[in-house]
Amino acid sequence: MASFTLDERLENDSIAMASLGLCQVRLMNDARWPWIILVPQRDGMSELHDLSPLDQTMLTFELGMAGKALKDATGCLKLNIGALGNHVRQLHMHVIARNEGDEAWPGPVWGVGTRTPYDKEDARSLIASILAKL
Template identity: 60%
Template sequence: MDDFKLDRRLESDSDAVMRTGLCELRLSKDARWPWLILVPRRADITEIFELTPLDQVMLTFETDMVASALKKITGATKINIGALGNIVRQLHVHVIARFDGDANWPNPVWGFGKAEPYVADKRDAFIETLREALSS
Protein backbone atom coordinates (compact mmCIF):
# COMPACT_ATOMS: atom_id res chain seq x y z
CA MET A 1 0.00 0.00 0.00
CA ASP A 2 2.94 2.35 0.59
CA ASP A 3 3.72 2.36 -3.15
CA PHE A 4 0.20 3.42 -4.15
CA LYS A 5 0.03 6.53 -6.31
CA LEU A 6 -3.18 7.89 -7.75
CA ASP A 7 -3.12 8.20 -11.53
CA ARG A 8 -2.66 11.84 -12.57
CA ARG A 9 -5.78 11.85 -14.73
CA LEU A 10 -7.95 10.46 -11.93
CA GLU A 11 -6.50 13.06 -9.61
CA SER A 12 -7.13 15.95 -11.99
CA ASP A 13 -10.62 14.79 -13.07
CA SER A 14 -12.00 14.16 -9.57
CA ASP A 15 -12.04 15.43 -6.00
CA ALA A 16 -11.24 13.40 -2.89
CA VAL A 17 -14.23 12.39 -0.78
CA MET A 18 -12.79 9.95 1.76
CA ARG A 19 -10.84 6.75 2.23
CA THR A 20 -12.75 3.56 2.77
CA GLY A 21 -11.13 0.35 4.01
CA LEU A 22 -9.54 -0.48 0.65
CA CYS A 23 -10.26 2.43 -1.66
CA GLU A 24 -9.91 6.10 -2.15
CA LEU A 25 -13.38 7.44 -2.94
CA ARG A 26 -13.49 10.37 -5.35
CA LEU A 27 -16.17 12.55 -6.95
CA SER A 28 -15.93 13.22 -10.68
CA LYS A 29 -15.66 16.91 -11.49
CA ASP A 30 -18.39 16.46 -14.13
CA ALA A 31 -21.53 17.75 -12.42
CA ARG A 32 -23.92 16.40 -15.06
CA TRP A 33 -24.21 13.19 -13.04
CA PRO A 34 -23.48 12.29 -9.42
CA TRP A 35 -20.43 10.24 -10.38
CA LEU A 36 -18.19 8.53 -7.84
CA ILE A 37 -14.96 6.65 -8.41
CA LEU A 38 -13.50 3.99 -6.13
CA VAL A 39 -9.75 3.46 -6.52
CA PRO A 40 -8.25 0.51 -4.64
CA ARG A 41 -5.15 1.71 -2.81
CA ARG A 42 -2.91 -0.95 -4.29
CA ALA A 43 0.12 -0.28 -6.49
CA ASP A 44 0.32 -1.45 -10.09
CA ILE A 45 -3.14 -3.06 -10.25
CA THR A 46 -5.11 -2.75 -13.50
CA GLU A 47 -7.66 -5.57 -13.22
CA ILE A 48 -9.99 -6.77 -10.47
CA PHE A 49 -8.63 -10.31 -10.76
CA GLU A 50 -5.15 -8.98 -9.89
CA LEU A 51 -6.36 -8.08 -6.40
CA THR A 52 -6.01 -10.62 -3.63
CA PRO A 53 -9.20 -12.57 -2.90
CA LEU A 54 -9.74 -10.52 0.27
CA ASP A 55 -9.27 -7.24 -1.63
CA GLN A 56 -11.76 -8.46 -4.25
CA VAL A 57 -14.32 -9.02 -1.50
CA MET A 58 -13.55 -5.61 0.00
CA LEU A 59 -13.93 -3.91 -3.39
CA THR A 60 -17.30 -5.60 -3.90
CA PHE A 61 -18.42 -4.60 -0.41
CA GLU A 62 -17.28 -1.00 -0.81
CA THR A 63 -18.83 -0.71 -4.28
CA ASP A 64 -22.15 -1.92 -2.86
CA MET A 65 -21.87 0.45 0.11
CA VAL A 66 -21.15 3.46 -2.12
CA ALA A 67 -23.82 2.54 -4.69
CA SER A 68 -26.44 2.12 -1.98
CA ALA A 69 -25.57 5.45 -0.36
CA LEU A 70 -25.57 7.22 -3.74
CA LYS A 71 -29.00 5.84 -4.62
CA LYS A 72 -30.36 6.83 -1.22
CA ILE A 73 -29.13 10.42 -1.27
CA THR A 74 -29.91 11.12 -4.94
CA GLY A 75 -33.08 9.10 -5.51
CA ALA A 76 -31.53 7.93 -8.80
CA THR A 77 -33.53 5.90 -11.29
CA LYS A 78 -30.53 3.60 -11.85
CA ILE A 79 -27.01 3.22 -10.51
CA ASN A 80 -24.43 2.38 -13.20
CA ILE A 81 -21.29 0.56 -12.07
CA GLY A 82 -18.32 -0.10 -14.32
CA ALA A 83 -14.60 -0.75 -14.35
CA LEU A 84 -13.39 -0.04 -17.87
CA GLY A 85 -9.82 1.21 -17.69
CA ASN A 86 -9.30 1.68 -21.42
CA ILE A 87 -7.83 5.17 -20.98
CA VAL A 88 -6.75 5.19 -17.32
CA ARG A 89 -5.19 1.79 -16.66
CA GLN A 90 -5.12 2.05 -12.86
CA LEU A 91 -7.97 -0.05 -11.48
CA HIS A 92 -10.93 2.13 -10.60
CA VAL A 93 -14.67 1.55 -10.39
CA HIS A 94 -17.21 4.13 -11.56
CA VAL A 95 -20.47 4.41 -9.60
CA ILE A 96 -22.83 6.78 -11.40
CA ALA A 97 -26.35 7.90 -10.49
CA ARG A 98 -28.59 8.11 -13.56
CA PHE A 99 -32.04 9.65 -13.91
CA ASP A 100 -34.77 9.49 -16.56
CA GLY A 101 -34.09 12.48 -18.79
CA ASP A 102 -30.56 13.23 -17.58
CA ALA A 103 -27.83 14.21 -20.03
CA ASN A 104 -27.67 11.36 -22.60
CA TRP A 105 -30.25 9.12 -20.83
CA PRO A 106 -30.43 6.16 -21.33
CA ASN A 107 -27.13 6.00 -23.20
CA PRO A 108 -23.70 5.78 -21.53
CA VAL A 109 -22.07 8.80 -19.92
CA TRP A 110 -18.65 8.16 -21.48
CA GLY A 111 -17.68 10.40 -24.38
CA PHE A 112 -20.90 12.39 -24.31
CA GLY A 113 -20.79 16.18 -24.56
CA LYS A 114 -18.56 18.41 -22.49
CA ALA A 115 -18.02 18.09 -18.75
CA GLU A 116 -19.74 20.71 -16.61
CA PRO A 117 -17.90 21.74 -13.43
CA TYR A 118 -19.54 21.79 -10.02
CA VAL A 119 -20.28 25.03 -8.26
CA ALA A 120 -17.91 24.80 -5.27
CA ASP A 121 -20.54 25.08 -2.52
CA LYS A 122 -22.81 22.49 -4.18
CA ARG A 123 -19.88 20.11 -4.61
CA ASP A 124 -18.84 20.56 -0.98
CA ALA A 125 -22.41 20.05 0.27
CA PHE A 126 -22.78 16.89 -1.84
CA ILE A 127 -19.48 15.50 -0.54
CA GLU A 128 -20.53 16.20 3.05
CA THR A 129 -23.92 14.52 2.51
CA LEU A 130 -22.16 11.53 1.00
CA ARG A 131 -19.69 11.28 3.88
CA GLU A 132 -22.59 11.37 6.37
CA ALA A 133 -24.47 8.67 4.45
CA LEU A 134 -21.40 6.44 4.37
CA SER A 135 -20.65 6.97 8.06
CA SER A 136 -24.06 5.88 9.30
Protein backbone atom coordinates in the same frame (compact mmCIF):
# COMPACT_ATOMS: atom_id res chain seq x y z
CA MET B 1 -0.11 -0.61 3.45
CA ALA B 2 2.02 -0.92 0.31
CA SER B 3 2.82 2.27 -1.57
CA PHE B 4 0.13 3.75 -3.75
CA THR B 5 0.20 6.61 -6.24
CA LEU B 6 -3.05 7.90 -7.69
CA ASP B 7 -3.10 8.25 -11.47
CA GLU B 8 -2.65 11.90 -12.43
CA ARG B 9 -5.69 12.08 -14.68
CA LEU B 10 -7.97 10.58 -12.03
CA GLU B 11 -6.57 13.09 -9.54
CA ASN B 12 -7.20 16.04 -11.87
CA ASP B 13 -10.74 14.99 -12.87
CA SER B 14 -12.07 14.23 -9.39
CA ILE B 15 -12.24 15.48 -5.80
CA ALA B 16 -11.20 13.45 -2.72
CA MET B 17 -14.16 12.42 -0.55
CA ALA B 18 -13.03 9.65 1.80
CA SER B 19 -10.61 6.80 2.29
CA LEU B 20 -12.15 3.39 3.07
CA GLY B 21 -10.32 0.18 4.02
CA LEU B 22 -9.21 -0.46 0.46
CA CYS B 23 -10.40 2.36 -1.77
CA GLN B 24 -10.14 6.09 -2.14
CA VAL B 25 -13.61 7.46 -2.82
CA ARG B 26 -13.64 10.51 -5.09
CA LEU B 27 -16.35 12.69 -6.65
CA MET B 28 -15.98 13.08 -10.42
CA ASN B 29 -15.85 16.80 -11.03
CA ASP B 30 -18.73 16.73 -13.49
CA ALA B 31 -21.95 18.36 -12.39
CA ARG B 32 -24.02 16.60 -15.07
CA TRP B 33 -24.35 13.42 -12.99
CA PRO B 34 -23.64 12.56 -9.34
CA TRP B 35 -20.69 10.28 -10.07
CA ILE B 36 -18.15 8.78 -7.74
CA ILE B 37 -15.11 6.64 -8.37
CA LEU B 38 -13.50 4.06 -6.10
CA VAL B 39 -9.79 3.49 -6.54
CA PRO B 40 -8.24 0.48 -4.75
CA GLN B 41 -5.09 1.80 -3.09
CA ARG B 42 -2.81 -0.82 -4.64
CA ASP B 43 -0.15 -0.07 -7.23
CA GLY B 44 0.01 -1.94 -10.52
CA MET B 45 -3.62 -3.16 -10.65
CA SER B 46 -5.48 -2.89 -13.93
CA GLU B 47 -8.12 -5.65 -13.96
CA LEU B 48 -10.47 -6.79 -11.18
CA HIS B 49 -8.81 -10.22 -11.22
CA ASP B 50 -5.39 -8.62 -10.59
CA LEU B 51 -6.52 -7.97 -7.00
CA SER B 52 -6.06 -10.62 -4.30
CA PRO B 53 -9.26 -12.49 -3.34
CA LEU B 54 -9.47 -10.50 -0.08
CA ASP B 55 -9.10 -7.20 -1.93
CA GLN B 56 -11.75 -8.29 -4.46
CA THR B 57 -14.13 -8.94 -1.60
CA MET B 58 -13.35 -5.61 0.06
CA LEU B 59 -13.80 -3.78 -3.24
CA THR B 60 -17.23 -5.35 -3.67
CA PHE B 61 -18.39 -4.38 -0.19
CA GLU B 62 -17.07 -0.83 -0.55
CA LEU B 63 -18.70 -0.61 -3.98
CA GLY B 64 -22.03 -1.78 -2.55
CA MET B 65 -21.81 0.62 0.41
CA ALA B 66 -20.80 3.60 -1.69
CA GLY B 67 -23.44 2.82 -4.31
CA LYS B 68 -26.18 2.57 -1.71
CA ALA B 69 -25.06 5.87 -0.15
CA LEU B 70 -25.07 7.55 -3.57
CA LYS B 71 -28.54 6.20 -4.36
CA ASP B 72 -29.91 7.17 -0.92
CA ALA B 73 -28.40 10.66 -1.10
CA THR B 74 -29.60 11.42 -4.63
CA GLY B 75 -32.82 9.41 -4.89
CA CYS B 76 -31.70 8.33 -8.36
CA LEU B 77 -33.58 5.74 -10.42
CA LYS B 78 -30.63 3.45 -11.18
CA LEU B 79 -26.93 3.13 -10.50
CA ASN B 80 -24.49 2.47 -13.31
CA ILE B 81 -21.33 0.66 -12.23
CA GLY B 82 -18.35 0.26 -14.49
CA ALA B 83 -14.64 -0.52 -14.68
CA LEU B 84 -13.41 0.35 -18.17
CA GLY B 85 -9.84 1.62 -18.10
CA ASN B 86 -9.57 2.21 -21.84
CA HIS B 87 -8.02 5.62 -21.15
CA VAL B 88 -6.63 5.24 -17.59
CA ARG B 89 -5.21 1.81 -16.82
CA GLN B 90 -5.08 2.17 -13.03
CA LEU B 91 -7.99 0.05 -11.73
CA HIS B 92 -10.91 2.27 -10.76
CA MET B 93 -14.65 1.68 -10.51
CA HIS B 94 -17.26 4.21 -11.54
CA VAL B 95 -20.60 4.51 -9.73
CA ILE B 96 -23.00 6.93 -11.38
CA ALA B 97 -26.48 8.05 -10.33
CA ARG B 98 -28.77 7.88 -13.36
CA ASN B 99 -32.27 9.22 -14.03
CA GLU B 100 -34.58 9.16 -17.03
CA GLY B 101 -33.95 12.24 -19.13
CA ASP B 102 -30.41 12.91 -17.88
CA GLU B 103 -27.90 14.06 -20.50
CA ALA B 104 -26.94 10.55 -21.66
CA TRP B 105 -30.06 8.52 -20.78
CA PRO B 106 -30.48 5.62 -21.55
CA GLY B 107 -26.91 5.33 -22.86
CA PRO B 108 -23.76 5.20 -20.76
CA VAL B 109 -22.16 8.48 -19.59
CA TRP B 110 -18.56 7.72 -20.57
CA GLY B 111 -17.31 9.84 -23.46
CA VAL B 112 -20.51 11.90 -23.69
CA GLY B 113 -20.12 15.66 -24.28
CA THR B 114 -17.89 17.83 -22.13
CA ARG B 115 -17.24 17.64 -18.41
CA THR B 116 -18.95 20.46 -16.49
CA PRO B 117 -16.97 21.25 -13.31
CA TYR B 118 -18.93 21.86 -10.12
CA ASP B 119 -19.37 25.15 -8.40
CA LYS B 120 -17.21 24.58 -5.28
CA GLU B 121 -20.08 24.97 -2.84
CA ASP B 122 -22.25 22.51 -4.80
CA ALA B 123 -19.48 19.89 -4.74
CA ARG B 124 -18.99 20.37 -1.00
CA SER B 125 -22.70 20.02 -0.32
CA LEU B 126 -23.10 16.88 -2.51
CA ILE B 127 -20.06 15.26 -0.90
CA ALA B 128 -21.48 15.97 2.58
CA SER B 129 -24.85 14.47 1.67
CA ILE B 130 -23.27 11.28 0.29
CA LEU B 131 -20.88 10.88 3.23
CA ALA B 132 -23.84 11.30 5.62
CA LYS B 133 -25.35 8.12 4.10
CA LEU B 134 -22.08 6.15 4.01
